[in-house]
Amino acid sequence: xxxxxxxxxxxxxxxxxxxxxxxxxxxxxxxxxxxxxxxxxxxxxxxxxxxxxxxxxxxxxxxxxxxxxxxxxxxxxxxxxxxxxxxxxxxxxxxxxxxxxxxxxxxxxxxxxxxxxxxxxxxxxxxxxxxxxxxxxxxxxxxxxxxxxxxxxxxxxxxxxxxxxxxxxxxxxxxxxxxxxxxxxxxxxxxxxxxxxxxxxxxxxxxxxxxxxxxxxxxxxxxxxxxxxxxxxxxxxxxxxxxxxxxxxxxxxxxxxxxxxxxxxxxxxxxxxxxxxxxxxxxxxxxxxxxxxxxxxxxxxxxxxxxxxxxxxxxxxxxxxxxxxx
Amino acid sequence: xxxxxxxxxxxxxxxxxxxxxxxxxxxxxxxxxxxxxxxxxxxxxxxxxxxxxxxxxxxxxxxxxxxxxxxxxxxxxxxxxxxxxxxxxxxxxxxxxxxxxxxxxxxxxxxxxxxxxxxxxxxxxxxxxxxxxxxxxxxxxxxxxxxxxxxxxxxxxxxxxxxxxxxxxxxxxxxxxxxxxxxxxxxxxxxxxxxxxxxxxxxxxxxxxxxxxxxxxxxxxxxxxxxxxxxxxxxxxxxxxxxxxxxxxxxxxxxxxxxxxxxxxxxxxxxxxxxxxxxxxxxxxxxxxxxxxxxxxxxxxxxxxxxxxxxxxxxxxxxxxxxxxx
DNA sequence: ATGAAAGCGCTAACAA
DNA sequence: TTGTTAGCGCTTTCAT
Numbered sequence: 001x002x003x004x005x006x007x008x009x010x011x012x013x014x015x016x017x018x019x020x021x022x023x024x025x026x027x028x029x030x031x032x033x034x035x036x037x038x039x040x041x042x043x044x045x046x047x048x049x050x051x052x053x054x055x056x057x058x059x060x061x062x063x064x065x066x067x068x069x070x071x072x073x074x075x076x077x078x079x080x081x082x083x084x085x086x087x088x089x090x091x092x093x094x095x096x097x098x099x100x101x102x103x104x105x106x107x108x109x110x111x112x113x114x115x116x117x118x119x120x121x122x123x124x125x126x127x128x129x130x131x132x133x134x135x136x137x138x139x140x141x142x143x144x145x146x147x148x149x150x151x152x153x154x155x156x157x158x159x160x161x162x163x164x165x166x167x168x169x170x171x172x173x174x175x176x177x178x179x180x181x182x183x184x185x186x187x188x189x190x191x192x193x194x195x196x197x198x199x200x201x202x203x204x205x206x207x208x209x210x211x212x213x214x215x216x217x218x219x220x221x222x223x224x225x226x227x228x229x230x231x232x233x234x235x236x237x238x239x240x241x242x243x244x245x246x247x248x249x250x251x252x253x254x255x256x257x258x259x260x261x262x263x264x265x266x267x268x269x270x271x272x273x274x275x276x277x278x279x280x281x282x283x284x285x286x287x288x289x290x291x292x293x294x295x296x297x298x299x300x301x302x303x304x305x306x307x308x309x310x311x312x313x314x315x316x317x318x319x320x321x322x323x324x325x326x
Numbered sequence: 327x328x329x330x331x332x333x334x335x336x337x338x339x340x341x342x343x344x345x346x347x348x349x350x351x352x353x354x355x356x357x358x359x360x361x362x363x364x365x366x367x368x369x370x371x372x373x374x375x376x377x378x379x380x381x382x383x384x385x386x387x388x389x390x391x392x393x394x395x396x397x398x399x400x401x402x403x404x405x406x407x408x409x410x411x412x413x414x415x416x417x418x419x420x421x422x423x424x425x426x427x428x429x430x431x432x433x434x435x436x437x438x439x440x441x442x443x444x445x446x447x448x449x450x451x452x453x454x455x456x457x458x459x460x461x462x463x464x465x466x467x468x469x470x471x472x473x474x475x476x477x478x479x480x481x482x483x484x485x486x487x488x489x490x491x492x493x494x495x496x497x498x499x500x501x502x503x504x505x506x507x508x509x510x511x512x513x514x515x516x517x518x519x520x521x522x523x524x525x526x527x528x529x530x531x532x533x534x535x536x537x538x539x540x541x542x543x544x545x546x547x548x549x550x551x552x553x554x555x556x557x558x559x560x561x562x563x564x565x566x567x568x569x570x571x572x573x574x575x576x577x578x579x580x581x582x583x584x585x586x587x588x589x590x591x592x593x594x595x596x597x598x599x600x601x602x603x604x605x606x607x608x609x610x611x612x613x614x615x616x617x618x619x620x621x622x623x624x625x626x627x628x629x630x631x632x633x634x635x636x637x638x639x640x641x642x643x644x645x646x647x648x649x650x651x652x
Numbered sequence: 653a654t655g656a657a658a659g660c661g662c663t664a665a666c667a668a
Numbered sequence: 669t670t671g672t673t674a675g676c677g678c679t680t681t682c683a684t
Contacts (some may be wrong), residue, residue, distance in 0.1 A: 055659095079397075
């Protein structure tokens, strides 16, 4: 293997203990010794072995991130932000793209335990609640219900759903549809639907709810959207994510529908990516940076004190962004 | 800490060694013992400590991935694919978003060494070559020159550049511009420019080369693109990445330019994301899955035999995808 | 101010 | 077929 502590000790003419003290900046040391050791470390290009360090029961400074996939710009963006902030705090990130696959998620969870990560931030779940309960590690969840006692950070999806739907109504929409994912009753995301329904009800409109299974490919989804748009009388669509909204816009154009005159579209997420490359899209902006700050703050609290009292749900407020599609 | 091997040994009434043998499926064991141990492991919900294992000098089964940022769909997609494939092979992925930041990249490199990763796949570099040379770990590079002896996997950028430019010419383009990144002479990416130049020369056209610094925000880039489009006489643009192409299309629309009649645009990358959500874009498709397979194959070869002879450069062929923007 | 020795959880000779 | 023992690289009492 590489250069180790004893090599440095030998070179500097001191004991291993002393080198360890220098590295950890701990105990009494003469400046002369410190310099000697530093010099030896540099000459040997020495890197302490993290494995050996964490064997003592010290923190691994490793955090597991479980998200569906970073190939999705929304998750890519939040993962990137989390990773960056964690790195600044001296943590490394183990990336786990669960791919919405139960087996893979279970394997990952095991692996993270085996690797003695200090904590987990999870934005995906397909496992039974019990499996998350048994992890016995600090976990914070993003936008999903995992298990009792695991705090959830999410946007105020109910308000977000209301905001988008109300906008569509104000702009003249009367046949307002919602395009959303599969019904996961316990997750905050589902509140977008409830927000939509409440506004629909207030205005005495007919709800038009379309569910798209998670495992649908974008192509399949697009095909179905095209069918819906050409078949059903719809003048407005609230999509519970921006990418679906983009599909709707593409298909509407193919069908010769004028946007926003004949069809109004509002998305949900408002990533930097969408703001930069699809600035025309009206959307509900989720506070990504606040998510990240809060997720990490909460996780750090749990890591430093496993018994700290945390709320079950943290809801951050959203903002409507007026584009040209509504 | 958690449950350890000796706890299992005690519970099963055997020695630690025996438990170790069961875990590693190694040496002679009676079925009875195996069952006993398995039973104890399950009852205790035991997970071996990877740290302790790798201290013996065994592989950590950890791979470091250094890429600019997974918030970019191209890198998000390739990182996601790499991660998935590595996981299937029993490796875990440490994600390093270098953010094109020299300090961060250096810190990451140190950290990966300290964590004794088995290898590195790097798709970013801002460090001096010497630093990569000194890593002393299997490294494979994606699309960048890192140092002598570190194999590069990339698309055939020269051909790609020719392909796109030739297409623009065939479709009637005579004022063909290229929008590209900063000049990094040693990197394959730069060959896209050379491919462009060669076709321009063949047809006796004037080269129109626009460089955009890497650190430009999309907004800044868009502003500049708008200026260029309204100021200079250009009838075609070859963008060396798809996102820039999207910006060009957005700004062209703002300026009332008809696409492809008044302005033809071709991008480069052809991620699944762009194919799904921007199907109208003409682009040069990079073979993502082949990249991933090759990167991992090469890395595994180096991991299993540090002295294995590998080529310096692996160029995979690209494919032109005809959309509606050219 | 520094060093010797024990031990973190696991594996691998070597014995039995 | 199983157990004993030493040791991976580092930290941490306890001495000196």
